[in-house]
Amino acid sequence: MNYRWDWSVLFQPPYAEWLVTGTLLTFDVALAAWVIALVVGTFVGVGRTLPVRSVSLPCTAYVELFRNIPLLVQMFLWYFVVPELLPHDWGLWMKCDMPYPEFSTAVVVLGLFYTASRVAEQLRAGIQSVGEGLVAAAYANGFSTFQVYRYILLPIAARTVISPMTSEFLTIFKNSSLALTIGVLELTAQS
Numbered sequence: 001m002n003y004r005w006d007w008s009v010l011f012q013p014p015y016a017e018w019l020v021t022g023t024l025l026t027f028d029v030a031l032a033a034w035v036i037a038l039v040v041g042t043f044v045g046v047g048r049t050l051p052v053r054s055v056s057l058p059c060t061a062y063v064e065l066f067r068n069i070p071l072l073v074q075m076f077l078w079y080f081v082v083p084e085l086l087p088h089d090w091g092l093w094m095k096c097d098m099p100y101p102e103f104s105t106a107v108v109v110l111g112l113f114y115t116a117s118r119v120a121e122q123l124r125a126g127i128q129s130v131g132e133g134l135v136a137a138a139y140a141n142g143f144s145t146f147q148v149y150r151y152i153l154l155p156i157a158a159r160t161v162i163s164p165m166t167s168e169f170l171t172i173f174k175n176s177s178l179a180l181t182i183g184v185l186e187l188t189a190q191s
Contacts, residue, residue, distance in 0.1 A: 014175025017155055029103065029144030029176045029186060033111030034169060040112055041119025048124045059120070066117040072178050094147045104127060106179035115172050122164045142174040 009015055026088070047059035066074070083091035098104055130153055139150045180189035 003191065019187070021104040022185060022187035025103075025184065025190075026079045026173065026176050026186040026188075029110065029179055029184060030173045031178055032107045033115060033176070034172050036107065036111030036142075037115035037119050037168075040116040042123060043117060044120035045127065046154070048156060049127045051145070061096070063120050063124075064086050066113040067121060070173055071114045072181060073112070075182050076110050078109050078113075091117060101132060102179070102183040104184060105142030106176070106184050107149050110179070111174065114175070115168065118168055119165070122161050122168065126161035127153050129160055 010019065032185065044062055046061045047055045048063065050056050069077075083094040085091075094105075095101060134152060134156075135148060138152045143151070176186060177188040179186055
């Protein structure tokens, strides 16, 4: 069958505007979520490698919980279920009164929970890939734990994880398409 699709339709109103606004909203969701994921994931990833169990255990639980729940399930839970479990006024605020609740929920779920846990795991792997002899040498020279992380572990780990972080940055754009399931009219929904 030859359907002979007329591609010029995409450049005519209102379709062109729909695609442009969808593309812009996709970039908004993905970039806002990436900033959140990078900040939170860095702290959680460092927390997982600290020798203090009261810090490393909650960070490990955070990663294991949010990394193992599919993103679509998390979107549904945070948008449809959590507001119903909260006190009435809080739930009403999350569903109606919060400015653009679909966008906010998508950014929080994609950035704070799903992608941050993946960033944390990648950073943890980068930190643990640094040789123990280098860390022992830093402690032998009188470095504190903060200094070891600041001057030794994090710079080396950052270079080690630049490739997986680039992949994660691109993946967050792909994952932003799931925001259409809770009502965000991003590129996939608009097209």
